[in-house]
Amino acid sequence: MVTAGDEHALEVLYDRYGRAAYALALRIVRDDELAQEVVQEVFLALWRDPARFDAQRGSFSSWLLAMTHHKAVDAVRREESQRRRSIDVAALEREAGQQAELDEQVWEGLRGERVRTALAALPAPQREALLLAYFGGYTQREIAALTDTPLGTVKTRMLAGMRRLRELLQATQDRLPGGPPGRGEVL
Amino acid sequence: MTAARDDHTRWEELAAGYALSALEPADEEAFLGHLPGCEVCAELIADAREVMAGLASTAPAVEPPASLRDAIVAAATPRAGLPPSPRQPRRRETRRSRYAAVAVVAAVVLIVVLGVWNVALQLQDRGQEHRLAAAERVMACVEQPGCRAIPLAAAKGGQVPVTALVRGREVSLVADGLPPNDTTGTTYVLWQKTGAADPSPVAAFDVTRDGVAVIDAGRLTDPLGTTEWLAVSHETGREPPAAPSEPVALGTVS
Numbered sequence: 001m002v003t004a005g006d007e008h009a010l011e012v013l014y015d016r017y018g019r020a021a022y023a024l025a026l027r028i029v030r031d032d033e034l035a036q037e038v039v040q041e042v043f044l045a046l047w048r049d050p051a052r053f054d055a056q057r058g059s060f061s062s063w064l065l066a067m068t069h070h071k072a073v074d075a076v077r078r079e080e081s082q083r084r085r086s087i088d089v090a091a092l093e094r095e096a097g098q099q100a101e102l103d104e105q106v107w108e109g110l111r112g113e114r115v116r117t118a119l120a121a122l123p124a125p126q127r128e129a130l131l132l133a134y135f136g137g138y139t140q141r142e143i144a145a146l147t148d149t150p151l152g153t154v155k156t157r158m159l160a161g162m163r164r165l166r167e168l169l170q171a172t173q174d175r176l177p178g179g180p181p182g183r184g185e186v187l
Numbered sequence: 188m189t190a191a192r193d194d195h196t197r198w199e200e201l202a203a204g205y206a207l208s209a210l211e212p213a214d215e216e217a218f219l220g221h222l223p224g225c226e227v228c229a230e231l232i233a234d235a236r237e238v239m240a241g242l243a244s245t246a247p248a249v250e251p252p253a254s255l256r257d258a259i260v261a262a263a264t265p266r267a268g269l270p271p272s273p274r275q276p277r278r279r280e281t282r283r284s285r286y287a288a289v290a291v292v293a294a295v296v297l298i299v300v301l302g303v304w305n306v307a308l309q310l311q312d313r314g315q316e317h318r319l320a321a322a323e324r325v326m327a328c329v330e331q332p333g334c335r336a337i338p339l340a341a342a343k344g345g346q347v348p349v350t351a352l353v354r355g356r357e358v359s360l361v362a363d364g365l366p367p368n369d370t371t372g373t374t375y376v377l378w379q380k381t382g383a384a385d386p387s388p389v390a391a392f393d394v395t396r397d398g399v400a401v402i403d404a405g406r407l408t409d410p411l412g413t414t415e416w417l418a419v420s421h422e423t424g425r426e427p428p429a430a431p432s433e434p435v436a437l438g439t440v441s
Contacts, residue, residue: 014256014259014260018251018255018256018259019248019250019251020243020244022249022251022255023243023246023247023248023249024243024246026246026249027243027246027247032252036251036252036255036258039251039255039259040255040258040259040262043259043263044259044262044263047263057229057230057232057233058233058234058236058237059237059240061240062236062237062239062240063236065236065239065240065243066206066236066239066240068243069207069208069239069243070208073208074208112244112245114241115241115242115244115245116245118241119242119245130207130242131242133204133207133208133209134207134239134242135242135246137208138209139209139210139211140204140209140210140211140214141211143209155200155201155203155204156200158200158203158204158207158209159196159199159200159202159203162203162206162207162234162235162238165238165241166234166235166237166238169237169238169241
């Protein structure tokens with residue numbers, strides 16, 4: 001039986017992260033039903049075993065999105081979607097560089113814009129390797145074949161691109177919202 | 188030394204690929220053999236996840252169908268109210284075994300969150316909104332890298348009644364089950380102990396109702412990094428005494 005309490009409890013998690021997880025899953029699997037399956041799998045896995053999150057290593061949201069990414073990539077490899085296989089590098093870069101939707105929340109829009117700027121500053125081969133892996137779901141060996149590049153070079157580019165992008169993002173790190181609380185106040 | 192560093196570069200390259208789920212099976216198997224105990228690679232993966240979350244923010248904003256939320260709630264409902272149970276091991280679980288100690292804090296925090304939910308599910312009482320608000324506070328802290336959630340265990344054992352959420356020096360408390368105090372003659376006090384100094388009071392506060400309360404407790408006297416422990420005591424009088432009586436909850440800060 002679904003009670004009002006159940007709905008409220010899950011909304012705490014889902015309302016905070018569901019939208020971002022769904023957007024990411026859909027971007028990778030490019031199929032609405034499959035994206036929904038991925039998001040459901042992620043939230044139920046967390047609900048059943050919250051201890052798998054390690055707060056000592058990074059934020060909860062990045063961990064949840066990494067889990068979403070992993071499950072989406074697994075799903076798209078299972079499906080071997082023809083659409084995914086036909087996606088070329090130029091399309092991935094074009095999509096990653098698109099302006100945020102107008103109705104996107106302000107914070108997400110600002111963050112997305114910051115990342116797009118950082119991506120644009122990456123050397124093209126590094127950007128290509130990261131986008132093919134992250135949004136394309138390709139393995140390092142597949143990327144090597146797609147880009148006609150030695151596998152060792154792809155591995156080096158992926159690490160270098162990840163480090164460079166992190167530096168670029170840290171250089172423009174926005175302050176998190178939130179003001180100082182009052183003293184001894186019961187909320 | 189150069190050879191050793193160069194040798195480890197190979198693992199770092201695999202770590203980036205692992206974070207991106209882009210390794211071939213043979214590489215992944217080799218990397219999972221290396222990862223346990225390698226702090227450098229564990230950090231690299233955590234950093235990569237932050238970068239990947241940034242990449243995720245470039246995905247077009249789309250609203251999931253309302254039916255998705257309903258489906259998730261419905262699928263979880265049979266388990267609601269039960270303690271979280273481990274699933275069968277997955278390929279990504281092995282690397283966690285070596286980090287059991289640091290995972291404990293995270294587990295406590297999330298179990299506090301889910302415990303709050305589950306209590307809310309079971310009781311269906313008027314305090315449910317407060318519990319959910321408290322869960323949101325803990326979750327918001329867990330979400331931010333600069334925020335620490337420190338469980339303060341009951342001095343006499345039992346469940347964790349207070350979680351301190353510390354960002355910079357700002358501290359708030361999520362208290363679950365602290366009895367309401369007599370607001371005319373007693374007060375709760377949050378204490379901070381650093382190094383050789385005596386414990387100092389951070390804030391006096393009241394708990395005015397049963398169940399869960401979220402209390403903004405102002406600023407720590409000293410930085411969290413120098414703190415030995417945080418504790419909550421129940422004191423006679425409305426002002427903090429010079430020294431704490433026996434704490435009702437205490438948590439060491441590692």
